[in-house]
Amino acid sequence: MLLSILPQVLVDGLTLGFMYAVVALGYTMVYGILEFINFAHGEIFMVGAFVGTEVLLIADAMGSLKGMNPYIALVLMLVIGMLVTGALGVGIERIAYRPLRNAPRLVPLISAIGVSFLLQDLVRFTEAVARNEFYLNSPILFNNSINLGFASIPQKALIVIVIAIIMMVALTLFVNKTKWGIAMRAVAQDQTTASLMTINVDKVIMLTFLIGSSLGGATGVLFAQNYGTIDPYIGFILGLKAFTAAVLGGIGNLRGAMVGGIILGLLESLAGAYMGPLTGGAFGAEYKDVFAFSILILVLLFKPEGLFGEAVKEKV
Amino acid sequence: MANKRLASFKGIPLLLTIVWIAGFSAALFFLEKSVLAFIGVLFSIIGIYYTNTSKTIKLILGALVLLVIIPGIAGDNRYYMEVASQVGIYVAMALGLNIVVGFAGLLDLGYVAFFAAGAYAYAIFATSQANEFIPGNLFPLSGEWFWPFLIVGLVVAAIFGILLGLPVLRVKGDYLAIVTLGFGEIIRIIFNNLDKPINITNGPQGLTPIASPELFGIKMNTPFYFYFIVLLVIAFIVLANIRFEHSRLGRAWIAIREDELAAQSMGISLLKTKLTAFAIGASFAGVVGVIFAAKQTFVDPTSFTLMESIGILVMVILGGSGSIPGVVLGAAFITVLQVQLLKEFSNFLHSLQSAGIINLPNQLDPSKFQRFVFGILLILVALYRPNGLIPAKRKKNDIDAIKNSPHANEKLGILARLTGK
Numbered sequence: 001m002l003l004s005i006l007p008q009v010l011v012d013g014l015t016l017g018f019m020y021a022v023v024a025l026g027y028t029m030v031y032g033i034l035e036f037i038n039f040a041h042g043e044i045f046m047v048g049a050f051v052g053t054e055v056l057l058i059a060d061a062m063g064s065l066k067g068m069n070p071y072i073a074l075v076l077m078l079v080i081g082m083l084v085t086g087a088l089g090v091g092i093e094r095i096a097y098r099p100l101r102n103a104p105r106l107v108p109l110i111s112a113i114g115v116s117f118l119l120q121d122l123v124r125f126t127e128a129v130a131r132n133e134f135y136l137n138s139p140i141l142f143n144n145s146i147n148l149g150f151a152s153i154p155q156k157a158l159i160v161i162v163i164a165i166i167m168m169v170a171l172t173l174f175v176n177k178t179k180w181g182i183a184m185r186a187v188a189q190d191q192t193t194a195s196l197m198t199i200n201v202d203k204v205i206m207l208t209f210l211i212g213s214s215l216g217g218a219t220g221v222l223f224a225q226n227y228g229t230i231d232p233y234i235g236f237i238l239g240l241k242a243f244t245a246a247v248l249g250g251i252g253n254l255r256g257a258m259v260g261g262i263i264l265g266l267l268e269s270l271a272g273a274y275m276g277p278l279t280g281g282a283f284g285a286e287y288k289d290v291f292a293f294s295i296l297i298l299v300l301l302f303k304p305e306g307l308f309g310e311a312v313k314e315k316v
Numbered sequence: 317m318a319n320k321r322l323a324s325f326k327g328i329p330l331l332l333t334i335v336w337i338a339g340f341s342a343a344l345f346f347l348e349k350s351v352l353a354f355i356g357v358l359f360s361i362i363g364i365y366y367t368n369t370s371k372t373i374k375l376i377l378g379a380l381v382l383l384v385i386i387p388g389i390a391g392d393n394r395y396y397m398e399v400a401s402q403v404g405i406y407v408a409m410a411l412g413l414n415i416v417v418g419f420a421g422l423l424d425l426g427y428v429a430f431f432a433a434g435a436y437a438y439a440i441f442a443t444s445q446a447n448e449f450i451p452g453n454l455f456p457l458s459g460e461w462f463w464p465f466l467i468v469g470l471v472v473a474a475i476f477g478i479l480l481g482l483p484v485l486r487v488k489g490d491y492l493a494i495v496t497l498g499f500g501e502i503i504r505i506i507f508n509n510l511d512k513p514i515n516i517t518n519g520p521q522g523l524t525p526i527a528s529p530e531l532f533g534i535k536m537n538t539p540f541y542f543y544f545i546v547l548l549v550i551a552f553i554v555l556a557n558i559r560f561e562h563s564r565l566g567r568a569w570i571a572i573r574e575d576e577l578a579a580q581s582m583g584i585s586l587l588k589t590k591l592t593a594f595a596i597g598a599s600f601a602g603v604v605g606v607i608f609a610a611k612q613t614f615v616d617p618t619s620f621t622l623m624e625s626i627g628i629l630v631m632v633i634l635g636g637s638g639s640i641p642g643v644v645l646g647a648a649f650i651t652v653l654q655v656q657l658l659k660e661f662s663n664f665l666h667s668l669q670s671a672g673i674i675n676l677p678n679q680l681d682p683s684k685f686q687r688f689v690f691g692i693l694l695i696l697v698a699l700y701r702p703n704g705l706i707p708a709k710r711k712k713n714d715i716d717a718i719k720n721s722p723h724a725n726e727k728l729g730i731l732a733r734l735t736g737k
Contacts, residue, residue, distance in 0.1 A: 037490045096695055106423055107702050109490050110633055113425075114694025117626070121688035243494060286509050293498035300487045300495060 007151030009273045010266065015157040015226060017265020018164035022219045023242035024249070024257035025171060026212030032188045032252035033208050034101070039112035040092060041216055042239015043119035044085050046232060048217025049224040050123055052081040053138040060139060070141040074159070074225070081221040082214035089213025090206050098202075116236070123232040135231035138224045160222045167215055168258055175254065180207060188252070237289065241268070244296040250309025259307065268292050327368030336363055337381060345389050354396050355652055357386060358403065362648075365641050382547060387540065397539035401611065403651045404546030405604055410631040410647035411553045411640070412600030417629065418638035418708070419566060420593035421573025422485070423493040425625050426500025430598035432507060432620035433476045434469035434605025436517060438462070439615045442527040448515045459530030465606050466549075473602020474595045481594035485587060488576070500625055508617040522616025526609050542611045549607065553600050557640050560596070562711055569593055570638075623686060627654075630690050634697050636704025645706060658685060 023045050030038040055077045059065045065073060096115050100108040124134045142155040175181040186194040187204045195201045223238070224230045245264040249256025272288040299306065340356030347353055364377045390396035409431060416424045439445070442465070443456050484495050511519030528537035529545065536542070560566040568589045571579035580586055609615050627650060635646025662681050697704065 037494065096699070099699055103698075103702060105490060106421070107698050109423065109493060111695050111698035113626070113629075114691045114696075114698065116691070117687040118691030118695065121685065121691065125688075240494070240498065247491075287505065290502045290505050293502050296498055297483060297495055300491060301483055304487070304491075 005273060009269050011151060011153055011157060013266035013269030014262065015160050016269060017262035018161050019219050019223055020242045020245045020265050021258045021261025022164050022167055022215050023238065024246040024261045025254060026216045027243050028246040028251055028254060028257040029208050029212045031246070033184070033205060036108055037112070037243065039109065040115040040119060041212070042235035042242070043116045044089055044213045045216040045220040045238060046235030047088060047119060047123060048081045048085045048220025049230045049234065050127070050136065051084045051217065052077040052221030053136050053224045053230060055080050056139060073141055077221050078218050081217045085217025085220070086210045086214035089209040093206060093209040120232045135229060137229055140228055141225060156226050160226055163218070163222060167218065171211070171215070172254065184208060241292050244292055247296060248299050248306055250306025253306070253308045256306055256308035264292065264295065267295065328363055328366050330367055330369045330373070333360070333363050333367040333377065336360055337377070337385070341385050341389060354390060355656070357381065358400065358648060358652065362645055387543060394539055397543050399652070399655055401539050401542040401546050402655055403648050404543065404550055405608060406628065406631060406651045407644050407647040408546065408550050408553050408604045409601055409628050410643045411557055412597045412604070413628050413632050414557065414637065414640070414643045415560065416593050416597035417632050418643065419561065419573065420569040420590060422590060422593060425493050425497035425629065426503070427601060427628055428620045428624040429480070429500045429503040430473040430476055430601035431605040431608070431624070432503060433473045434602030435609040435615045436507065437469050437472040437602070438465045438606040439523040439526050439609045440516065443523045443525065445518055445523050456527055459527045459535060462527070462529035462610055466603050469602040469606035470599045473605065474599035477595040477598025478591060481591045485590045485594065497622065500622060504617050504620050507620070520617060522614055524614040526613045526615070528613065529610055542607065545607055549603055554640065565589070565592060626690055630693055634693055634704060636706045636708055639704060639706050639708035642704045642706035642708065646704065653689065654686065
């Protein structure tokens with residue numbers, strides 16, 4: 001019985017893992033450049049989920065959803081969601097982080113925690129005014145599933161995975177091949193030197209926030225499509241886990257974030273499914289968040305540079 | 317300009333403070349229900365702090381307000397005493413966190429875990445819950461046990477602090493924030509689920525009824541008594557804060573906060589020093605947790621969420637981390653804002669709604685504005701007043717006094733250089 005659910009558990013884990021991976025990219029990009037944990041990144045993901053779902057609901061209310069190809073609807077949601085969250089990320093950087101770039105390290109972190117709580121309540125207000133509720137039930141565009149005999153893969157999970165892979169490949173190409181990508185890597189290595197090489201550091205940081213945030217927002221859209229119900233607090237715990245994934249892979253490292261996210265998703269899914277039966281019901285699925293945090297703590301203690309990162313010696 | 321004016325500002329004249337206290341006390345006495353008068357009396361403590369007079373008079377005035385005026389005038393009003401003791405509980409917690417965040421510079425986002433440890437330590441044994449795993453039907457303990465349990469709560473929370481700190485404190489800076497946040501959540505999830513395999517915390521149902529404290533046969537189950545208990549604990553914690561601040565340990569904390577590497581090379585043991593900060597901060601939260609459990613007579617995991625941790629952090633940051641008067645102000649301000657102003661405002665809006673003037677969706681109820689308010693406050697403080705409302709003062713050593721002291725002639729360490737001999 002335990003083995004027969006394994007394929008399903010793996011599919012769930014992979015879906016979750018790819019979402020963690022894309023959100024983790026946002027954390028890791030910002031950390032790579034500013035050495036700063038963008039606490040509000042999880043909330044940007046959440047805003048993306050709400051924007052995408054609202055687009056769908058509004059289109060549905062206007063009646064334009066009927067007869068529309070679901071793929072076009074999905075692309076529309078993703079594009080609008082990414083535009084809004086990208087702009088939001090850049091705005092947050094401009095208002096709440098940039099003035100603090102030379103402040104002691106804890107100060108921007110405190111500002112980021114503030115932004116995170118502010119966004120949660122702003123979304124709640126907006127939804128309360130617009131719909132008198134603070135959570136949303138999203139219509140699901142793709143309800144079919146593909147039966148492989150030993151497991152059935154829901155179409156929506158497949159879409160999450162495919163789009164996540166497209167985004168990861170696109171980002172990798174962008175960072176490695178384009179002029180702006182090279183500028184980004186240069187700034188991550190040394191801001192002062194990069195600025196001497198006529199790279200506009202402020203612009204590169206803005207671009208980083210733009211890309212990271214829009215990736216997070218797109219993941220939010222996918223999350224809403226995959227799970228159906230969203231509330232303003234989904235971003236917090238997911239953000240924390242995505243951060244764990246980024247640390248697991250080695251923070252500042254793009255490949256690390258992707259692999260870390262997938263590993264974490266799989267581990268969490270496995271733990272959720274098997275911890276209960278294996279411990280005789282004493283520690284069930286309610287401990288799966290504990291499991292993810294424990295991984296974070298263990299990694300930070302024993303391999304703080306992560307799977308792919310390089311150990312950095314502290315300089316005076 | 318503004319700085320010059322601030323420098324020439326010696327303090328509020330004594331007379332003005334006394335008039336302020338007398339005025340608001342009279343207002344509170346005559347206008348039974350005036351919330352403003354009550355807040356005026358509470359905040360006169362801040363006025364006293366800034367009064368231009370000697371320390372003794374300030375202490376006498378402060379004691380007068382806290383021990384005579386507030387219990388004397390508002391003592392029979394359950395609600396005021398409830399607010400005052402709640403303010404006290406948060407002041408005490410914020411002062412505990414001040415040691416961790418303010419002095420040692422360790423951003424702890426899971427502080428409420430220690431509060432929970434203290435609360436559960438008392439709650440489990442002061443209800444019949446402990447019978448579930450200790451044979452002999454010895455429980456619940458009577459209210460007299462509250463007093464020894466203040467120490468038990470302190471010790472339990474300190475042990476928790478050390479156990480959590482040992483792995484966590486090896487991690488630096490902003491990682492520490494995330495890890496403590498994770499630990500805070502872990503503790504809450506564990507308390508929420510520890511009703512199986514052995515029922516220790518009774519899970520989400522929580523524990524009740526928790527015995528009220530008893531002293532010489534008096535059952536202390538009203539906010540009036542808790543007000544004094546809290547005051548006693550605050551006095552203890554403030555004293556500890558002041559004594560720690562300029563002690564050898566306190567200076568080591570501040571050195572670590574300013575520059576870990578430099579502190580380490582001056583011979584400060586990082587882990588040990590951080591661990592003491594963690595344990596001491598935690599132990600204060602533990603004591604307050606015991607009081608909280610006894611006061612509420614009910615605990616469940618929902619009292620110990622991340623929002624509590626953030627709330628206490630906002631108090632410390634807003635008031636001025638590392639600054640004792642600042643933290644007291646921050647805690648008083650945030651608590652009054654939460655339990656008083658937002659609630660009053662929401663009652664006001666509800667009355668408007670029932671009169672049919674406005675339509676208020678349930679989610680827009682101002683008493684739910686917590687995150688919004690905390691968020692805005694954190695951002696504004698970080699951007700415009702990173703040192704808080706009352707920034708911490710650094711103690712200045714008077715070099716001339718050191719030169720003239722009898723120790724100046726002993727050629728020891730840095731003193732030998734200062735005297736130039």
